[in-house]
Amino acid sequence: MWYRLRIPLVICFVMGLLAFTQEFIPHPWAGAFRQEMTTWFRIMGGFGMFLGAYSLLHMHITRIRRKMLGWGYSVFVFIGASAMIVSGLTEEIIEAVRPYPQPDAFSLFQWLYDYVQVPCGATVFSLLAFFMASAAVRTFRARNAGAALLLVAAVIVMFGRVPMSEYLGGLFGAPGLFPKSADLLMEYPNMAAKRGILLGISLGMISQSLRILFGIERSYLGGGD
Amino acid sequence: MAAPRGNTKWQTLARYVAYLVVAVAVLVPYVLPLPLTFKPSDWAKKLYDRVEALPEGSAVLFSFDYDPAAMAELYPMSLGLLRHCFRRNLRPIVMTHWPNGVGLCKQLVEKTAEEAGKTSGQDYVFLGYKPGGSNLVLNMGESLQGAFDRDYYGKPTEGMPALAEVKKLKDIPLVVDIAAGGTVEMWIAYGRDRFGFDLGAGCTAVIAPDLYPFLQSKQLCGFLGGLRGAADYETMLDKPEDATKGMQAQSLVHVFLIVLIISANIGYVWTRVVRGPED
Numbered sequence: 283m284w285y286r287l288r289i290p291l292v293i294c295f296v297m298g299l300l301a302f303t304q305e306f307i308p309h310p311w312a313g314a315f316r317q318e319m320t321t322w323f324r325i326m327g328g329f330g331m332f333l334g335a336y337s338l339l340h341m342h343i344t345r346i347r348r349k350m351l352g353w354g355y356s357v358f359v360f361i362g363a364s365a366m367i368v369s370g371l372t373e374e375i376i377e378a379v380r381p382y383p384q385p386d387a388f389s390l391f392q393w394l395y396d397y398v399q400v401p402c403g404a405t406v407f408s409l410l411a412f413f414m415a416s417a418a419v420r421t422f423r424a425r426n427a428g429a430a431l432l433l434v435a436a437v438i439v440m441f442g443r444v445p446m447s448e449y450l451g452g453l454f455g456a457p458g459l460f461p462k463s464a465d466l467l468m469e470y471p472n473m474a475a476k477r478g479i480l481l482g483i484s485l486g487m488i489s490q491s492l493r494i495l496f497g498i499e500r501s502y503l504g505g506g507d
Numbered sequence: 508m509a510a511p512r513g514n515t516k517w518q519t520l521a522r523y524v525a526y527l528v529v530a531v532a533v534l535v536p537y538v539l540p541l542p543l544t545f546k547p548s549d550w551a552k553k554l555y556d557r558v559e560a561l562p563e564g565s566a567v568l569f570s571f572d573y574d575p576a577a578m579a580e581l582y583p584m585s586l587g588l589l590r591h592c593f594r595r596n597l598r599p600i601v602m603t604h605w606p607n608g609v610g611l612c613k614q615l616v617e618k619t620a621e622e623a624g625k626t627s628g629q630d631y632v633f634l635g636y637k638p639g640g641s642n643l644v645l646n647m648g649e650s651l652q653g654a655f656d657r658d659y660y661g662k663p664t665e666g667m668p669a670l671a672e673v674k675k676l677k678d679i680p681l682v683v684d685i686a687a688g689g690t691v692e693m694w695i696a697y698g699r700d701r702f703g704f705d706l707g708a709g710c711t712a713v714i715a716p717d718l719y720p721f722l723q724s725k726q727l728c729g730f731l732g733g734l735r736g737a738a739d740y741e742t743m744l745d746k747p748e749d750a751t752k753g754m755q756a757q758s759l760v761h762v763f764l765i766v767l768i769i770s771a772n773i774g775y776v777w778t779r780v781v782r783g784p785e786d
Contacts, residue, residue, distance in 0.1 A: 403575030
């Protein structure tokens with residue numbers, strides 16, 4: 283049926299064109315349209331969170347049902363999610379029916395956040411130091427001239443960023459040598475490379491947006507071409 | 508962390524020794540502080556000076572866009588910035604784009620406000636979290652009270668003394684985004700360039716290299732990169748705390764990693780000399 287494809291394409295084209303042109307129209311209607319549209323986007327974003335939660339839970343149910351490798355970890359997803367949802371909702375309900383506000387009341391939700399989620403999150407991220415040590419032993423090799431250059435740059439930046447470099451440089455009368463060298467590497471070669479990547483990404487986004495606007499790119503509709 | 512296949516016993520042992528040394532290098536400076544001092548970086552100084560230059564009573568919007576995973580680097584810089592604002596009698600407006608970051612923001616705001624004897628709604632506002640990302644920023648640019656009709660504690664933002672004369676983003680002279688993701692670019696594109704406020708940023712060390720183009724183009728007025736940025740801010744506030752202590756641990760770990768990289772490469776070159784080049 284033609285309208286199942288055409289109607290979403292027409293909606294996409296019209297909304298895309300309106301969103302683009304309102305930027306160049308200095309009329310209160312254009313401002314009101316932008317305000318209305320961004321509010322709608324935020325409402326849809328709220329629904330997107332439900333969709334994300336459903337997708338996450340569905341994936342873990344499948345892992346448990348099929349007894350896939352590491353399915354035991356999926357059980358903890360449900361334990362954690364249930365604990366937070368139940369404690370949060372219960373407290374909201376109690377707060378709503380309480381005749382007078384009690385700001386200092388014990389909050390299980392906040393307790394779980396402070397003493398479970400915060401330490402667990404910080405612990406997982408801190409493992410990065412150990413992975414870096416492992417990578418330093420196994421993979422950072424000067425296999426060719428390019429890799430050697432990258433290694434030297436990495437060592438200068440790593441050393442220049444910590445106070446030890448100022449201390450050791452100071453012993454030789456040049457405390458600013460390594461920090462300045464690290465700054466130079468970051469502000470020139472690094473910045474030039476990042477700017478090139480940014481320009482490439484931006485041009486890619488513009489061309490992809492035009493492809494979606496004119497109905498050439500249709501993969502977002504699902505079901506392939 | 509199981510040993511990968513094909514590794515020799517010595518390589519596996521070397522990895523475990525490396526883990527042990529990293530653990531010791533992190534712990535030692537907390538027990539025996541090292542006499543290390545450092546000069547704050549130019550970009551950190553610029554952010555500090557921008558906050559200093561604001562007239563008393565000015566509003567400063569903080570977007571703390573991170574969760575507990577990035578807490579070690581970003582919490583100390585957030586703490587420093589809020590303390591600086593309260594010390595200068597500025598009016599911080601705090602929000603987050605990350606739902607997992609609300610609890611941290613609450614801790615931060617309540618801790619610093621209590622230290623400075625400030626009152627919610629009167630001297631500062633904690634807006635909490637709203638979904639929308641760039642659309643939320645655009646909404647705030649049109650109407651702050653429209654985007655956040657109530658603060659985190661449920662009080663209406665309309666008529667709130669801390670938001671007096673702040674109706675939209677262009678009424679705020681300085682916005683600072685402390686980010687563990689790509690929100691700084693979002694604030695630049697949809698906030699700073701559109702509504703004309705000054706934007707400062709703080710981020711994890713991993714993201715810092717991505718932001719240098721925006722420093723050169725002056726789209727960022729100041730910048731704190733990683734734990735070093737936080738330590739720089741603590742030094743300028745003359746209140747050395749967790750980030751300054753953390754820099755000592757980071758010093759030892761970085762030096763150890765450099766020694767590891769150099770020694771592993773000497774071993775690699777030696778192996779190539781003895782066994783001949785790789786295929």
